Amino acid sequence: MTYLNQSPLDQFTIRDLLSIKADLLENMQLSLTNIGLYLIITTVIIFMMYILATNYNIVTPNN
Amino acid sequence: MESIYATVFSIVINQINAKKGQMFFPMISALFIFILINNLVGMVPYSFAPTSHFILTFSISFTIVIGATILGFQIHSLKFFSLFVPSGCPLGLLPLLVLIEFISYLSRPVSLGLRLGANILSGHMLLNILAGFTYNIMKQGIIYFFLGLVPLLFILAFSGLEIGIAFIQAQVFVVLSSSYIKDSLELH
Numbered sequence: 001m002t003y004l005n006q007s008p009l010d011q012f013t014i015r016d017l018l019s020i021k022a023d024l025l026e027n028m029q030l031s032l033t034n035i036g037l038y039l040i041i042t043t044v045i046i047f048m049m050y051i052l053a054t055n056y057n058i059v060t061p062n063n
Numbered sequence: 064m065e066s067i068y069a070t071v072f073s074i075v076i077n078q079i080n081a082k083k084g085q086m087f088f089p090m091i092s093a094l095f096i097f098i099l100i101n102n103l104v105g106m107v108p109y110s111f112a113p114t115s116h117f118i119l120t121f122s123i124s125f126t127i128v129i130g131a132t133i134l135g136f137q138i139h140s141l142k143f144f145s146l147f148v149p150s151g152c153p154l155g156l157l158p159l160l161v162l163i164e165f166i167s168y169l170s171r172p173v174s175l176g177l178r179l180g181a182n183i184l185s186g187h188m189l190l191n192i193l194a195g196f197t198y199n200i201m202k203q204g205i206i207y208f209f210l211g212l213v214p215l216l217f218i219l220a221f222s223g224l225e226i227g228i229a230f231i232q233a234q235v236f237v238v239l240s241s242s243y244i245k246d247s248l249e250l251h
Binding site (some may be wrong): 011014 | 064096097100101104110111112113115116119184187188191192195
């Protein structure tokens with residue numbers, strides 16, 4: 001499939017990546033969108049950075 | 064990491080109180096690193112920038128300003144409304160000035176969120192438009208391919224600029240939110 005750049009706003013569309021139609025209460029629909037995926041990715045990156053940065057005596061040798 | 068810590072710490076020390084303000088350092092630091100990483104992840108090609116969506120920036124900025132308002136009411140109770148009265152104003156101008164200050168207080172979260180979102184959004188749109196333009200030039204023929212290298216250089220330059228904007232907008236957001244916290248912590 002070729003990527004056609006129709007409009008410069010195409011890059012900001014929020015797509016459903018994974019969605020569950022859950023009829024628990026009323027008509028509930030839970031979905032993982034791309035903004036949610038990227039927020040999860042950034043959170044994981046931040047956690048990894050902080051764990052590595054405040055890691056005083058586990059990885060570093062001669063301590 | 065160390066320099067990010069030093070930068071945010073000096074912002075907190077300078078903007079909020081040097082002693083009482085350290086209470087807010089973890090929140091401000093988390094905010095800074097969150098916005099910065101979100102901006103930088105958006106700069107990766109074929110990626111997606113969460114901070115270009117107003118739903119995210121507005122939710123962060125409204126949370127901060129409403130939280131600062133609640134903090135101000137908790138500390139000063141009803142004297143918090145003296146925030147709307149500039150010091151040393153004549154009594155005749157008071158209703159007008161209070162109205163103006165109130166409107167400017169209401170527009171704080173909107174301007175805070177709009178600044179971050181609009182900067183990231185416009186930067187990404189500019190890069191996309193330039194890239195489509197360059198692609199359309201370069202696919203015409205062999206001469207146009209070499210001609211298209213000039214706008215390609217512009218794209219590279221603007222990408223560098225966007226990375227700078229990612230840092231600057233995160234810093235501006237943090238500076239303004241800490242100054243709003245200071246406003247409600249100590250009235251004027």
